[in-house]
Amino acid sequence: MNSAPEQAVSLDQHSALEMPELDVDILGRRNEIIRDLRALVPGEGVISETSEMRVYESDGLTAYRQLPFVVVLPETVEQVSAVLRYCHKTGLKVVPRGAGTSLSGGALPLGDGVLLGLAKFNRILDIDYANRTATVQPGVTNLAITKAVEGRGFYYAPDPSSQIACTIGGNVAENSGGVHCLKYGLTTNNILGLQLVLITGEIINIGGKHLDSDGYDLLGLLTGSEGLLGVITEVTVRILREPETARAMIIGFPSSEDAGACVGSIIGAGIIAGGMEMMDRPAIHAADEFAQAGYPLDVEALLIVELDGPEAEVTDLIGRVEEIADANNASNVQVSQNEPERQKFWAGRKAAFPAIGRISPDYYCMDGTIPRHQLPKVLARMRELSEKYGLGVANVFHAGDGNLHPLIMYDSNVPGELEAAEDFGADILRLCVEVGGVLTGEHGVGVEKRDLMPEMFSETDLDHQQRVKCAFDADGLLNPGKVFPTLHRCAELGRIHIHGGKIPFPDIPRF
């Protein structure tokens, strides 16, 4: 059994990132706590060996690592409830984790907290075609939902690039978007109900199969709550009928400026694309090498535009987009001729981030949103910065909504490069704000953008957000150190301070 002090390792690279002070009392009681947890979750569900826990030390943002205090993988909602109740009683922190694909360190463990993995919850519970809903466990992957209903011509609309692996629980916690969110919305627009276990162990149900269910506005609150308010144990999503026709176009340009202008013209013409994505040269090459998507390799920028709807409309829109593309110097245009080809066009884009692993050992994925017309300026500045820091950068851009993902390439084995990448990243985010954009697009705040929150929100705003947190988790045990730069004690905030684990929404049905 590992001795307690060994658990007290700090982030081995990032002394800069301050995490909540370790609870020495908890560290000292490690053996006893592990024994108690084993009683609650038997079998291999409690992982406490250092060599094993290392596997859980980071999520998709590998720049930050922290050995968890202990990893617990429950299998039933009752176990989740029992573990949370125990944590609440013991004053033990909890970090929920889905598939660990977060790019903002949302699932980064705590040295004195339980890492609560929900991957065992991977069952689809109910599919209701009449009401067009699917109710699933939180560990079901985003893509698995579509797979389960596609045979009947349905799909689940939000499609993050990580959809093959990320869980619906994680999607709800991060309010994830996807390449099709331009037309079909983010996670929050596509979920109807949640089951949530509070830190007290109480199990509550919010929403249901219908949009007008009680407590609907709470759904909005919980979507994007990054594991700070409760543990999601069941999700009811809306499923949609596949469009009659969907075709994707890939359009190559000699410059990003041309591609950016083309996006503006398409939107300006009132065309609502199902998805509109842009990649620059390094991203195109890396993605095509993996997916053999048939991208043109002699262009500086590539636009993928998808049009969906009734056949005649799609055909008409394709013609109009082709005209606009020509007017914007497009060097080539390809239209998908069948479903496999359409899928292939997207496969490259969806693999673009990790495909960068082919050309660089590490990348730091940034996430900012800018006004679309500023894209050429931002890209030009980014090139300057890239030279200044001596680090390459590849760009993937949700062109429709201005959400930009620069991927800064670095080599963590070269001393100093990670720090340079971080500085580069900070400059990019500052640039986004400078041109009138915002810091977070869709990857959440996590630890990564936590300390930038005051740049986006006033203190009053932040306090208000924290009051919500206090209403759900007065002791600040759920995912502390994430999202908020400093967690005030709930008493200091006054107003909706809650006693005895009672939550302030008496009208929520629970059992």
Add this chain to the structure above:
Amino acid sequence: MQTRFSIHQLADPDISVANDILRKCVHCGFCTATCPTYVLLGDELDSPRGRIYLIKNMLEDGGAPSPDTVKHVDRCLSCLSCMSTCPASVNYMHLVDYARDHIEETYRRPLSDRLFRAILAKLLPNPRLFRLGMIAGFVAKPFASLLEAIPVTRRLAALARLAPSRLPGRSANEGPGTFPAMGVRRKRVALLSGCAQRVLAPELHDATIRILQRHGVEVVLAKGEGCCGGLPHHLGKTGDSFALAKRNIDAWSHEIDDQGLDAILVNASGCGTTLKDYGFMFREDPVYSVKAARISELAADITEFLNQLGLDDPTIDPDLDVAYHSACSLQHGQQVHEPPRDLLSKAGFRVHEIPEGHLCCGSAGTYNMLQPRLSKALRNRKIGHIEGLDPDVVATGNLGCITQLATGTKIPLVHTIELLDWATGGPKPAKLS
């Protein structure tokens, strides 16, 4: 991904390769969702990304790994589904092969485990011993429960249970030998006769040789050739596997230099993956590197070859619904997707895709004996999907899958080549009569 090998460690060519592989992994987690063990267990320790991490730590630390690291590496099927998924082209196969070798070198397994693995590694690659073993297994079959009751022999029970209830006789097509083309000779190929398969199912080689001969292909069973070395390789017994591989390389090189070979064909896709890897295995070997690379280049699955050659028109209308089960070694190991499906369609079969086709059936070489619990769970999952299609027959390109699935379903299971042979003039597979 960051690694922490010392300069001294990196001087070891194996570590250097492992380092290159590890550094490619960007920890995106895409591979987890398509890993059979993660799908079953929901623990990242049993996922590719997790195993990569465990292996990284094991190699960086050097020396013997912890028992739990060994446990999770052992649970890996080597199905290589993760490699199909990985956009960063992380070569998990080479990494886990080396990890197994490292474990074998540094870690002392419990006695019963050691015994069992040693038996598997010695018995399976040697057709003569294997035949004897199967007879012994046949005899021991009734005593399987007894064997199970004694800890040291518990694992042997699995082997006894695997023994067929009737051992097929020897085939007239046992090598070495040359089988002339019918009509004009279009090609000359070697066929890997291999090890366990030729004892358990000689009809597969018979069908392969027949169909090739009819298509104008001369088939050689080269002298001295045998087990590809894959089975001991996956058990971490690198020495044994390299010795077996060398024998094959010598045998085929002799054929190439003598009368020439257009291809080296494999009808057991697990072995095909290994043959195609000889070039890598011997990359540092001054004597074998060039020869091995040449063998890997010539190696092809029987369906790849036939598809390129062009299949004769069918002579019958089989009128059958075939569920095609893509063996992991074929779809992930060799990335062969269309050829078997196209050939079956061309031969007149109605081909159906099995849902979750990317997931392993649990056979995976010796896995079904070493990890019976997980193997069985995967088998049942696969059979559920197959039975949902209600096909007349299941076709696959690897005997291991056939043996595995046959323990759980009544639907006939045949090798793709048996159906192709039948449809183009060969006899009807016995299992369909």
